Amino acid sequence: MTRKQRRLTMIGAAGVVLAAAVGLILYALNDQIVFFQSPTDVVEKGIGPGQRIRLGGLVEEGSVVRADDAHVTFSVTDTSNSVKVTYTGILPDLFREGQGVVTEGTVGPDGVFVADNVLAKHDEKYIPKEVAEALKKQGVWKGDN
């Protein structure tokens, strides 16, 4: 093989691998990303059952009901609308009524959001960024920035 042919082989192989990688990435970006929605989005846009979203807002005061075997239901609110959420599992340490929360899952046929993941904040100082901005939109943000 001449130098030119060798180089072409290399570049060809590189092209194939990179094209495959880019294809995978684009496909996954279309398919596997999860949009963040506020309770108002869910109510107004009418998120269909089965579509995976991240739902964020505040845990509504007095809405947390614990049942046996770590089943828990609560409502996530942005003060204008609220969505009922069920979850089975251990809630993060900083999960509290009136505090920010991000849950991930799908809306069930009965309109109740079935979460398979409730995200923790690592520190009491921080509120999830998406939640803060969604609350700012609703004009109920009380934080300092």
Added chain:
Amino acid sequence: MIVELGHFALVLALVLSLVQSVLPVTGALKGDARLMAVAPPVSVMLFLLVGLSFVALTVSYVTSDFSVLNVVENSHSTKPLIYKISGVWGNHEGSVLLWVLILVFFGALVGTFGSNIPAPLRSATLSVQSWITAGFLLFILATSNPFTRLARPPIEGNDLNPILQDIGLAIHPPLLYVGYVGFSITFSFAVAALLLGRIDAAWARWVRPWTLLAWVFLTLGISMGSYWAYYELGWGGWWFWDPVENASLMPWLAGTALLHSALVMEKREALKVWTILLAIFTFSLSLLGTFLVRSGVLTSVHAFATDPARGIFILVLLCLFIGGSLTLYAWRAPMLKQGGLFAPISREGSLVLNNLFLTAATVAVFVGTLYPLALDIVTGEKISVGAPFFNLTFGPILVPLLIAIPFGPVLAWKRGDLLAASQRLYAAFGISLLACLFCFWLWGMQRVLAPLGVGLAVWVMIGASAEILGRIRVREVGAARAFSRLTGLPGSTWGTAIAHFGVGVTLLGIVTASAFQTEQIRTMKPKDLVSLAGFELTFEGAVPRKGPNYTEEVAHFTVRQGGVEIARLDPSKRVYTARQMPTTEAAILTLGVSQLYLSLGESRGDGAVDVRVYYKPLITLIWIGCVIMAFGGLVSIADRRLRVGAPKPARKSKAVAAAQPAE
């Protein structure tokens, strides 16, 4: 007093780093030996000064000097000593100081032990290192000064975030930083070589040990961080594809590629242009990681402060270093001479393939990490890119690479014979096929991916030994001769085999722990029983306990296997007094290399608790494999031929020289 001394040392270090930024590189370009001679002593001095200021900050933490703002915000007098010390880097200011300390540490290492490197290259490298140092010292002094005093000191501090009060945090950041920042020296070498316009095989030989060193620490740092998240956050996962984790994974992937391409450059003088680019990219990804983690664009346990001025400052530094080095590269790289030729099927070819897949994997992680940020800035839309994205992209990209791993080392340089190479891998292939079939027989056909994964892991593990077996040729030369050949093999051969074996071990852990994890979630009253994977756990009741700076509710569990008590587990819920912040301490029972993981939820009023218990088969292999990889890296550094302090032919002992085949 010591605080002011530390502050002053930092200012002095900034001035010295500016001197270092200019003089040695000028000397290197003009061939002035006096100017070049400035570099080594100043690099050591820089290390001593930054070291002094780091000690000063540590002293104010240990003595709980609450006249220092940084100590007030992150420490508490009742905190155990070890966490007072680790608290130094458990905050924004201190962690950036540690960052700079490691930066100048690597400079000092090159200044002290780099006497085999030609003076111009060494001086220019140390100058480039000082550009970075000056940038970050300016960043500290202008926006993140850890030595700010308070006019009216409070009596008590705010304490450190409780989840950071853990032995994992004491170890993870320094290890990670040595790795992360260690790539700065490779970057400096690359930029210096571009400035001087001379890049050859010798360059790769000088640079490789530094790259290896950084890589070893980054490997350990990432795995330590993963284990910390696993046991401290109480969710039982070991990797979350969190942007902050990705920020450390990207330099690791690029650094791994760099290790392999530097090998080609050293042995065959090929891939020069690419290796230099990779050196620049690797450190750029480290800088990007620093920006992501430190600027507050991401909300995470690592984002200590969200001061926009800091973010912008790091962004400017990032653009300067990445933009500047790439411009220099675009200008200078075309002047580099072409290297040795090689056929696509050859050792070089396999290393190119390795680079290709690792780069593609880096791109996948890069897109997954930055796309949400970009989308947020451009459209304001909020998305999250999680595990499904990475499983679909990162996984398929890595699988061909893993399959190819055993082939690389058994291919000859320049022109390899794939058939001959495959023959040396027959045994490995047979064993992994057997392992695969055995798993199918054991687990049935429901899970197709798991047995294939186990087969792949075994293939990588067994295949790693193929090069060594091939080189000693035990059947042809007899056991005694083979043994002397075995001991005579160069460290880098052993290092390769060990590190590749480690990859297989980690893979095995990942496959089994994700495919065969079982879990139970229960609300348990005292004397309740939960059984899982052949274990029976009895809840014996909860008792309150008091720690040095927290109170906790400890739940006692007895673990029985076949009716026999094998262990007691005590997970707990803690509340740290100073911040009134609750944390969960999971209890972990290690059985061989598998683990039983027990985590608590909110306790109910009537003495019942929510319990989540997992059985994670072979999970510790994930981290053990990383440690094996890092050990392989160390063995490779110890290779005589790479040792800092030029390998002179006279030093070679005859026996070793005879046993070593020509390369």
